[in-house]
Amino acid sequence: MEEYQKEMKGLAAKLIDLMLRSLGLNNEDAKWLRHPRSLLQLNSYPVCPDPTRAMGLAPHTDSSLLTLLYQTTTGGLQVLVDGVLWAPVYPTAGALVVNVGDLMHILSNGRFKSAVHRAIVNKVHHRISIAYFYGPPWDVKISPLMKLIDHDHPPLYQPVTWKEYLGYKATHFNKALELIRNDGGEIQAN
Numbered sequence: 001m002e003e004y005q006k007e008m009k010g011l012a013a014k015l016i017d018l019m020l021r022s023l024g025l026n027n028e029d030a031k032w033l034r035h036p037r038s039l040l041q042l043n044s045y046p047v048c049p050d051p052t053r054a055m056g057l058a059p060h061t062d063s064s065l066l067t068l069l070y071q072t073t074t075g076g077l078q079v080l081v082d083g084v085l086w087a088p089v090y091p092t093a094g095a096l097v098v099n100v101g102d103l104m105h106i107l108s109n110g111r112f113k114s115a116v117h118r119a120i121v122n123k124v125h126h127r128i129s130i131a132y133f134y135g136p137p138w139d140v141k142i143s144p145l146m147k148l149i150d151h152d153h154p155p156l157y158q159p160v161t162w163k164e165y166l167g168y169k170a171t172h173f174n175k176a177l178e179l180i181r182n183d184g185g186e187i188q189a190n
């Protein structure tokens with residue numbers, strides 16, 4: 001497990017570096033990236049006699065900056081395309097799924113969009129997946145990066161820590177991102 005987390009940490013840092021570079025930025029534009037925080041979550045979906053009446057994991061976006069997801073050979077992950085179509089993300093040997101999380105959505109001022117996804121269950125196979133959530137230090141305020149902001153691109157989101165954001169997620173579920181949008185109204189505690 002420790003070895004796995006170490007590998008994932010290196011990969012996530014590399015991916016974020018590449019993503020920032022694609023926006024003309026680098027790690028120095030978010031110095032807190034030197035102190036990432038991460039979380040490993042093991043998901044287990046037992047066989048379900050009637051998959052039409054159950055959901056493995058309800059539709060959501062991840063709160064992280066990035067999530068690196070490992071699926072075994074049993075599929076079940078689906079991603080929402082254009083807000084209407086659930087497209088399966090089949091397991092591919094030797095491949096990981098990379099999900100953009102809400103904090104990356106905020107940090108990039110909406111340039112990288114967090115993906116809505118869910119996990120369905122099946123009648124035959126017990127399914128397992130391993131999600132590695134990678135994010136900022138717990139108490140650092142994350143806001144759209146300064147260099148992405150100008151007259152034509154005002155900051156779309158209010159500063160928020162990962163800790164605060166998880167609190168909003170807990171109370172407002174999939175409306176959390178909207179809640180901290182600058183034109184989305186005021187944050188109401190609880």
Ligand SMILES: O=C(O)CCC(=O)C(=O)O
Nearest residue numbers: 041043062077119129131
């Ligand atoms: O099991 C999966 O494929 C998805 C897991 C997931 O979305 C999560 O842990 O946040």
Ligand SMILES: [Fe+2]
Nearest residue numbers: 060061062117
């Ligand atoms: Fe997820």
